[in-house]
Amino acid sequence: MEPRTYGPFPYTASIDRPKLSLPDGAQLALWVAPNIEFFPLDEKVFYGSGFVPDVLAWSNRDYGNRVGIFRIMDVLDRHGVRATVALNSDVCIHHGRIIEEAQKRDWELMAHNQSNSRPLNQIPEGKEWDEINGALNQIEKTSGTRPRGWLSGGLIETWDTLDHLAAAGCDYVCDWVNDDQPYMVDVGDKQLVSIPYSSETNDFGAFVRWGLSPADFDQQLRRQFDVLYREGETSGKVMAICLHPFLIGHPHRIGCLDSALEYICGHDGVWLATGSEIVDHYLASGPTV
Helix, strand or coil, X not given: CCCCCCCCCCCCCHHHCCCCCCHHHCCEEEEEEEEECCCCCCCCCCCCCCCCCCHHHHHHHHHHHHHHHHXXXXXXXHHXXXXXXXXXXXXXXXXHHHHHHHHHCCCEEEEXXXXXXXXXXXXXXXXXXXXXXXXHHHHHHHHCCCCCEXXXXXXXXXXXXXXXXXXXXXXXXXXXXXXXXXXXXXECCEEEEECCCCCCCEHHXXXXXXXXXXXXXXXXXXXXXXXXXXXXXXXXXXXXXXXXXXXXXXXXXXXXXXXXXXXXXXXXXXXXXXXXXXXXXXXXXXXXX
């Protein structure tokens, strides 16, 4: 898209929209998005020391892929939640065992750059298409299914990102954390669906940026749910729980995810969905935004 002062979508006030209906009269769609990421040891680690190799920061993140992700799987299994994975495609190359377990659970795989050490605005000029299409191709090659969704590493886009995503065949994007309902994004003569992701109900924000305790994060998820669930009586809402195995997957934190999901899933009218399921229902029911 060309540089602009507002996003590639019309502004719509939430109070002016028609009702968004969810399947079976649900009030809220819950989707859980673990970010399964790869950090090359011979590159700088995001939020690390800036040195290479950065053994402390790197091994902390590697813990998530060796241990933490399997704790998340156990918790989601317990509550009947199928995740939508924000997947660095390099995980397919280096940690295929994770992909096997995700596919065993019928989790959805959406693309999330090739590694988490190279945000799109640091890709050499003219190479962003190779980064995006290469990530989609690698995940398709490994899993047998081409990702329909995209989350940029660090939620960082360039002016060209949406055009590349549309050209590569993506149906939805999660970078724009500005709504509690899906909406349409105009990309030239094509459209993408933006579905609600969150920098708030996100363990990275909770534990790294704000220094919350696991108990605080549990309460944050519950309070987010309570408001959206109540508002969903009038018009359906979407809640994302965004996770990083190297954070929530530690023994002293994993219980707060279990506790929050037990609370949320104990309510009627909660649709446990994947990203693609939310998009398909939204498009089939007629976009309201």
